[in-house]
Amino acid sequence: MKHVVILGAGFAGLEAAICLRRKDYRVTLVSDRDFFFVSPTSIWIPTRELEFAANCIDLKELQEVHGFELVIDRVKAIRARDGEVDLASGARLSGYDHLVVAMGMEKIALPGMEHTLSICGPPENSLKIRDRLDALVAKAGGKIAMGFGGNPKDSSAVRGGPAFEVLFNVHHLLVKNGLRDRFELTFFAPMAKPGVRLGEKALSKIDTFFSRMSIQRRVGKKILRFEPETVIFEDGSRLNADFIMYIPGGRGHQVLIESDLPTTEAGFVRVDDQCRVVFEENADCPASVYAIGDSASLEGPEWRAKQGHIAEVMARTAAFNIVAADSGHSERRGHRDHLNVLCVMDSGNGAAFVYRDNNHGVVLPMPFLGHALKKGWLRYFRLSKLNRIPRLPGM
Numbered sequence: 326m327k328h329v330v331i332l333g334a335g336f337a338g339l340e341a342a343i344c345l346r347r348k349d350y351r352v353t354l355v356s357d358r359d360f361f362f363v364s365p366t367s368i369w370i371p372t373r374e375l376e377f378a379a380n381c382i383d384l385k386e387l388q389e390v391h392g393f394e395l396v397i398d399r400v401k402a403i404r405a406r407d408g409e410v411d412l413a414s415g416a417r418l419s420g421y422d423h424l425v426v427a428m429g430m431e432k433i434a435l436p437g438m439e440h441t442l443s444i445c446g447p448p449e450n451s452l453k454i455r456d457r458l459d460a461l462v463a464k465a466g467g468k469i470a471m472g473f474g475g476n477p478k479d480s481s482a483v484r485g486g487p488a489f490e491v492l493f494n495v496h497h498l499l500v501k502n503g504l505r506d507r508f509e510l511t512f513f514a515p516m517a518k519p520g521v522r523l524g525e526k527a528l529s530k531i532d533t534f535f536s537r538m539s540i541q542r543r544v545g546k547k548i549l550r551f552e553p554e555t556v557i558f559e560d561g562s563r564l565n566a567d568f569i570m571y572i573p574g575g576r577g578h579q580v581l582i583e584s585d586l587p588t589t590e591a592g593f594v595r596v597d598d599q600c601r602v603v604f605e606e607n608a609d610c611p612a613s614v615y616a617i618g619d620s621a622s623l624e625g626p627e628w629r630a631k632q633g634h635i636a637e638v639m640a641r642t643a644a645f646n647i648v649a650a651d652s653g654h655s656e657r658r659g660h661r662d663h664l665n666v667l668c669v670m671d672s673g674n675g676a677a678f679v680y681r682d683n684n685h686g687v688v689l690p691m692p693f694l695g696h697a698l699k700k701g702w703l704r705y706f707r708l709s710k711l712n713r714i715p716r717l718p719g720m
């Protein structure tokens with residue numbers, strides 16, 4: 326039985342593990358936490374719309390259903406050319422036939438970022454944001470600023486959607502509590518047109534949301550640093566707020582940057598269309614190496630984005646190609662033809678369905694129904710990953 330080691334149990338790693346177990350591979354899945362965190366729906370934890378536990382799936386439960394080996398440990402070092410992975414506990418993984426890297430990404434640090442919290446940080450951050458919001462609601466007034474940054478070295482590593490979603494949900498929470506007129510909400514970002522990758526139609530929809538919800542905008546100015554309760558912009562202007570949520574731009578995972586894997590300027594592992602790591606010509610590795618999801622470089626149009634469903638496409642691509650290579654078939658699959666941006670941007674009491682690919686751009690307002698649909702997706706995701714209901718093709 327061929328043995329695959331998968332590093333990271335997020336969208337990419339879990340999907341690869343499931344696909345390869347179905348093909349009877351021995352799979353070892355390494356994760357630094359014992360649960361799968363459903364990040365797209367974590368936007369509801371800060372406003373208490375969703376309990377933290379309801380947004381997690383126990384990896385042990387997934388292990389029992391799919392039969393992979395689970396190692397809860399932190400990957401400390403990867404030496405692909407020696408076929409070795411070192412874990413924080415001191416254990417070493419070696420002798421595998423294939424290595425799949427799926428450890429997500431890290432964030433670009435700005436000075437003073439400790440004065441902010443990000444919904445895209447460690448899962449526990451969602452609870453810290455919730456506590457800060459609770460305190461402000463108890464005070465019955467204040468200023469809240471939420472925004473995101475980019476990475477000039479890689480336009481795919483921007484995570485803006487969750488900033489919009491949390492802000493809209495906070496607005497909705499304050500309206501429900503009869504407190505909206507006692508709060509000032511401000512959105513901030515360094516880009517002149519934050520969210521433009523979703524397409525011009527989506528951008529104008531976001532603008533409509535901002536105006537309708539009386540959310541102020543501070544955009545187009547580089548963020549220099551943060552101080553307690555303050556955002557400082559390049560031109561010296563300041564934005565004061567009792568609570569600041571800031572989602573930094575993404576960069577490669579430090580363990581991957583320090584490994585012998587080839588990385589881009591932004592620190593993402595260089596892969597080809599088949600999701601195979603692109604080593605220089607004379608590199609000799611004892612096992613084949615793939616990188617998928619947020620850890621991997623994503624080549625394609627300017628609007629491309631690192632997203633959960635793209636991570637799963639890359640996982641299925643890598644799994645297919647691993648199986649094809651082992652069984653001597655010449656067919657290979659690529660992920661680049663499947664690039665699109667897809668999101669159900671939640672606003673607390675509705676959502677906008679946004680889709681973009683090379684040929685189409687769709688924005689569909691879905692009052693009430695959109696919110697329920699996203700809730701339904703979380704349920705579908707959990708049950709289908711646990712094999713309790715069949716999976717819909719491509720989802």
Ligand SMILES: Cc1cc2nc3c(=O)[nH]c(=O)nc-3n(C[C@H](O)[C@H](O)[C@H](O)COP(=O)(O)OP(=O)(O)OC[C@H]3O[C@@H](n4cnc5c(N)ncnc54)[C@H](O)[C@@H]3O)c2cc1C
Pocket residue numbers: 332333334335336337338355356357358364365366367368398399400401427428429430444445446484486487580617618619620631632633634635636667668669
């Ligand atoms: C708040 C939020 C909302 C989002 N909304 C959407 C959305 O609506 N639609 C969408 O498509 N995408 C969305 N995304 C993006 C999506 O979640 C990511 O693109 C996706 O999670 C990438 O999957 P991944 O497996 O590559 O990385 P991750 O899901 O980040 O998984 C990486 C895994 O590796 C583990 N890991 C990291 N370092 C180590 C280590 N040293 N040792 C062992 N394990 C390690 C982590 O614990 C984690 O489980 C959202 C993200 C966030 C944070």
